[in-house]
Amino acid sequence: MYLTGASTFVHGVDTAFMVILGISFFFLIGITATIILFLVRYNKKKNPVPTQNPGSIKLEIIWTVIPLVLVMGMFYYGYVGWIPMKRIPDQGVQITANARMWSFSFRYENGRVSDKLYVPKDTAIILNLNAEDVLHSLYIPAFRVKEDMVPGLPNNRMWFQASKTGTYTIYCAEYCGLQHSYMYSDLVVMEPDEFWAWYADTTAVVLDIPEGADLALMGRQIVDRNGCLACHSLDGATVIGPTFLGRFGETVRVVTEGEEREIVYDEEYVRRSIYDPDYDITVGFRRGQMLSYEGMITPDEVDLIIEFLKSLNQ
Numbered sequence: 001m002y003l004t005g006a007s008t009f010v011h012g013v014d015t016a017f018m019v020i021l022g023i024s025f026f027f028l029i030g031i032t033a034t035i036i037l038f039l040v041r042y043n044k045k046k047n048p049v050p051t052q053n054p055g056s057i058k059l060e061i062i063w064t065v066i067p068l069v070l071v072m073g074m075f076y077y078g079y080v081g082w083i084p085m086k087r088i089p090d091q092g093v094q095i096t097a098n099a100r101m102w103s104f105s106f107r108y109e110n111g112r113v114s115d116k117l118y119v120p121k122d123t124a125i126i127l128n129l130n131a132e133d134v135l136h137s138l139y140i141p142a143f144r145v146k147e148d149m150v151p152g153l154p155n156n157r158m159w160f161q162a163s164k165t166g167t168y169t170i171y172c173a174e175y176c177g178l179q180h181s182y183m184y185s186d187l188v189v190m191e192p193d194e195f196w197a198w199y200a201d202t203t204a205v206v207l208d209i210p211e212g213a214d215l216a217l218m219g220r221q222i223v224d225r226n227g228c229l230a231c232h233s234l235d236g237a238t239v240i241g242p243t244f245l246g247r248f249g250e251t252v253r254v255v256t257e258g259e260e261r262e263i264v265y266d267e268e269y270v271r272r273s274i275y276d277p278d279y280d281i282t283v284g285f286r287r288g289q290m291l292s293y294e295g296m297i298t299p300d301e302v303d304l305i306i307e308f309l310k311s312l313n314q
């Protein structure tokens with residue numbers, strides 16, 4: 001089963017893994033058997049006078065050469081599995097993967113942005129990795145790929161090629177703060193024609209609100225999708241940022257350009273908090289924790305978030 005993996009890297013990584021696991025098992029069993037054999041054969045009752053062994057060149061050579069061959073074998077399989085990951089092809093679908101505390105987002109060359117990674121099957125996918133705040137790591141276990149995302153590191157890239165359609169999990173594999181364990185997303189592998197149709201569907205970029213839709217519920221989905229709840233609770237508790245519960249329409253104390261002032265928590269305030277979070281800092285909280293969602297959340301989506309926040313007061 002392990003020969004037909006979800007990506008082209010699975011075979012190489014799994015082969016190296018099985019070789020190392022096999023050698024480890026061979027020694028686990030061999031050494032355990034030798035211990036038991038020696039316990040029986042050379043215990044005090046059976047072998048009352050210990051024999052001095054002055055050394056043996058032959059033995060020294062054997063136990064140097066055999067392990068050398070084995071570790072070189074492990075190295076070979078490891079190297080052969082790893083080198084294709086480092087040879088990033090020139091041609092492929094370029095996607096920018098963006099990480100922030102504590103969510104991923106993916107930007108395509110035509111400007112489409114998504115919180116899940118959608119890719120076509122049997123095509124080289126080149127991810128340009130970008131971390132906005134701290135170290136993150138993009139890990140797709142089913143694909144056997146993982147690469148650290150380092151803030152400010154130029155040419156931070158990884159690539160892979162999917163062999164099977166389906167949905168796989170993407171994890172952040174670098175501890176990046178309190179809600180690190182909530183930082184995951186999906187990788188959706190589609191047939192190429194299906195993918196290109198999705199890619200070209202720019203109407204999806206413009207929000208389509210069906211008649212009679214529950215705006216607050218749509219807002220809730222946007223909040224979920226963007227990972228806001230990692231920092232803002234819905235039950236009144238303070239997490240990293242202030243709670244969303246019962247705040248809309250209230251008066252809040254904020255620090256604006258060093259001056260403390262009172263301001264009404266209204267549409268304008270929410271919009272500014274999302275696009276320019278450091279402009280007003282809610283008293284009791286630190287600046288720089290929330291990053292701007294400019295370019296990630298459209299103004300239409302902000303309106304829906306506002307509807308959701310209002311609904312929390314009812």
Ligand SMILES: [Cu+2]
Nearest residue numbers: 136172176183
């Ligand atoms: Cu992370």
